[in-house]
Amino acid sequence: MEHPILFISIILEKLGLPVPHGPVGHTFLEQLCAPYMTYTWFVMAFLYFVSKLTLGSLEMVPGKGQNFWELVIGGMDDFFVSNMGRDLTDKFFPMIATFALYIVIANLIGLIPGFMSPTSSLNTTLALTLIVWLSHHFIGIREHGLRYYKHFMGPIWWLVPLLLPIEIISNFARLISLSIRLFGNIMAKETLLAILFMLAGAFFAPLPIMILGVLVSVVQAMVFVLLTVVYFSQAQEHAH
Amino acid sequence: MSDVKSEFIHLLANYGHIGFTFVGSILVGMGGGILLDQKVFDGRTAPWFTFIGLAFGIAAGYKTLLEIIWRNNKTEKKSDNED
Numbered sequence: 001m002e003h004p005i006l007f008i009s010i011i012l013e014k015l016g017l018p019v020p021h022g023p024v025g026h027t028f029l030e031q032l033c034a035p036y037m038t039y040t041w042f043v044m045a046f047l048y049f050v051s052k053l054t055l056g057s058l059e060m061v062p063g064k065g066q067n068f069w070e071l072v073i074g075g076m077d078d079f080f081v082s083n084m085g086r087d088l089t090d091k092f093f094p095m096i097a098t099f100a101l102y103i104v105i106a107n108l109i110g111l112i113p114g115f116m117s118p119t120s121s122l123n124t125t126l127a128l129t130l131i132v133w134l135s136h137h138f139i140g141i142r143e144h145g146l147r148y149y150k151h152f153m154g155p156i157w158w159l160v161p162l163l164l165p166i167e168i169i170s171n172f173a174r175l176i177s178l179s180i181r182l183f184g185n186i187m188a189k190e191t192l193l194a195i196l197f198m199l200a201g202a203f204f205a206p207l208p209i210m211i212l213g214v215l216v217s218v219v220q221a222m223v224f225v226l227l228t229v230v231y232f233s234q235a236q237e238h239a240h
Numbered sequence: 241m242s243d244v245k246s247e248f249i250h251l252l253a254n255y256g257h258i259g260f261t262f263v264g265s266i267l268v269g270m271g272g273g274i275l276l277d278q279k280v281f282d283g284r285t286a287p288w289f290t291f292i293g294l295a296f297g298i299a300a301g302y303k304t305l306l307e308i309i310w311r312n313n314k315t316e317k318k319s320d321n322e323d
Contacts, residue, residue: 223256
């Protein structure tokens with residue numbers, strides 16, 4: 001389900017670029033012009049230019065813009081340190097903080113008519129989840145070396161044949177649960193808004209859902225980030 | 241961030257993904273079983289690996305459930321001791 005009007009897609013169509021009308025395109029250019037891709041570029045450009053404009057030059061006495069960013073970055077830094085320690089935070093802060101900002105903005109722009117959330121496509125959330133999943137194994141292997149396999153062996157040796165498949169399955173289930181939750185919540189919000197807008201848009205029916213949508217967007221982004229942090233710290237700590 | 245808000249997010253992150261992880265585990269287990277049955281053994285062993293995978297998937301679902309509960313009990317005990 002798409003929003004009725006997506007202004008970037010309309011602009012691209014006027015420019016003569018092929019915009020796919022189904023969920024995915026067939027040629028490479030068509031895939032690049034798919035709405036979730038163009039709005040991903042839009043969110044990236046938004047984040048880049050807003051931070052560039054508000055943080056033109058860093059000063060000792062922060063102005064308005066710098067104050068805001070210091071609050072955001074400082075809050076996230078405290079949050080990560082309290083959950084996974086100083087070392088990991090220093091190494092992975094850029095990645096997780098970028099994910100947090102990107103997901104928040106991507107969730108929230110879906111509330112504005114004419115925009116859609118890139119996170120309401122499974123491709124986007126699965127890509128984010130794959131990066132998180134691979135990097136938590138990377139952390140584990142770098143921290144423990146080959147002894148990382150002990151994370152999947154369980155506490156007692158004679159339970160290994162039973163626990164090894166269970167551990168592997170529950171590890172792969174992280175991929176599904178992390179990606180489907182973000183995708184499902186945001187797609188539900190988008191679909192509900194579109195349906196209510198079509199049914200009773202003139203009577204402001206979507207307004208209460210929009211208020212809930214703000215809450216869902218922020219909370220889902222925070223939950224994604226918190227689970228990322230939890231997985232990272234679990235991969236780093238010693239096995240059982 | 242205030243304590244109440246961060247606790248709210250912790251609870252949401254911990255308990256909010258129980259359902260998805262449970263379903264995800266079962267899907268992964270059963271999907272792996274079907275894959276083994278149909279692709280690796282060309283349907284000669286069907287339906288056995290599907291059932292074994294399903295059983296392991298359900299077990300993995302319960303395991304993640306127990307892990308979430310145990311982890312929270314541990315952190316609660318720790319914070320109780322600190323108080």
